[in-house]
Amino acid sequence: MNNQLLHSFDPLLPYQNTEDAKSFLQASYRSIALPNAEEAAYTNCPRFLYSLEHGTTFLSQSSHSPLAIQPVLIFYGLSHYIKACLLAVDPAYPATVHVLAHGLSTRKRKKQNYSFLKDEVRTQRHGLFSHFSDKMFHVKQLEGSKLNMNDLLAQIPELNQIFSFQTGEAPFHSLKKEENGCYRVTAQILDDYQMTQNRLSDFLSQKTNGSVAVEGAHENGLLIRISGERPAAPCRFNARNGQWMLSRRKTAEAFYPEILIYYALLYNLSMIARYETEWWYDLLKHAPGKEFSLIKQFLHISHHKIPLVIEQYLNERGS
Structure with a gap:
């Protein structure tokens, strides 16, 4: 398969029709012993389909957009994919407004001589990150835990050569x-x-x-x-x-599912792209340090790897 064909291939397409999506949701609900599995699958099918389609739209658009705004588009693409996955294990999602926030926080203002690799995000008690970590992967997030960017990037195998x-x-x-x-x-x-x-x-x-x-x-x-x-x-x-x-490495990040790692990295990069434009454009235009190569390669990988990781999760739910 040539690269052009590979990049145009949509691994999530099998799930994007009403009949198969409804069957998938019904089987997933039965596996968690939901009493009204058939009714819930019928109700949630449109949201499941539209969440996948919206995620694909964001990802597709990001691949044709300037690098400066790619983190925002990829992050929201991943977020919509995650919401589709959540519907397969949490039929009532979103049950409260608490799960609608990002679930992570970062410094609002970057210090002088800021380094992305040394930066951290903090987990919050409520929000999408802690909710999907628990519901999809049974990973409990401790409020206030710090996630370091270098440690997270070191868990992306496609970055092995650059490191x-x-x-x-x-x-x-x-x-x-x-x-x-x-x-x-x-x-x-x-x-x-x-x-x-x-x-x-x-x-x-x-x-x-x-x-x-x-x-x-x-x-x-x-x-x-x-x-x-x-x-x-x-x-x-x-x-x-x-x-x-x-x-x-035997750090906690080494045992995180890849979706968690991508979400935390893209959350921080999307916040930087939106609110730290001076540092962001200096990085993009002058590539002053090692971070540029890692970030650019990570974003390139994200375009192609995220749909594959989501497909893997859905396939395992449907098996």
Whole structure:
């Protein structure tokens, strides 16, 4: 498949007709034992369809827009996709006005010598971020928790090469698939996590509810066993080279679903693009530091990766 065809491909199109959308919602509601699954699916079907379509419209428009406004368009595209996903697990969404806010906060004014990579956003008790984290992924957000931009960007596998070039240390190890279905990773991962093989296996198993664990040693590496069709974080798929990768960091962000990471990064970038235009345009016009390459590549990745991540979530709900 050539690049032009790949970029025009819409992975969410199968869900964007009334018959299939209604069937998908009904199956999802039955899986959570909703008593009136058929009625709820009928009621929510238009909102589900329109949320997907609106998200696609924002994403499509962003790819043809100047870089300066892309963060705003991509952020709202992702937000509408998330609202469609929420309807599959929370039929009453939005039940209150509390879930309509962004759910994150950032500094209103940037300090002198501001660095995006050192910047942070804070989680709030109410809002979309905490709501979809809980409802879609069962991740409970602590109010006031800080999310660092560099740590979040280091969890985007497609940025692995840029981080390696800039810092000399890649944040991910590649996973090589073996004939027995396991994945091989370099033994360096033990030093990265500062754990023995048994401790690493227990740690990964606990963090991923048993879906990722160390099977044993293999030549100069370890064999990682993955249960289910898709690896769970800290394993992530690099759409750029078609490889599964394992995060070398054991921070909380390493175990976040990618949708949370994209939302937090795009929220902050969209706020900067709207309210910190002097810093933003200085970055875009002069590319003074390492941040420019990371941010530009991240936005480029977002155009293509977000629909794939949303498709993965919906497919797993419908399976």
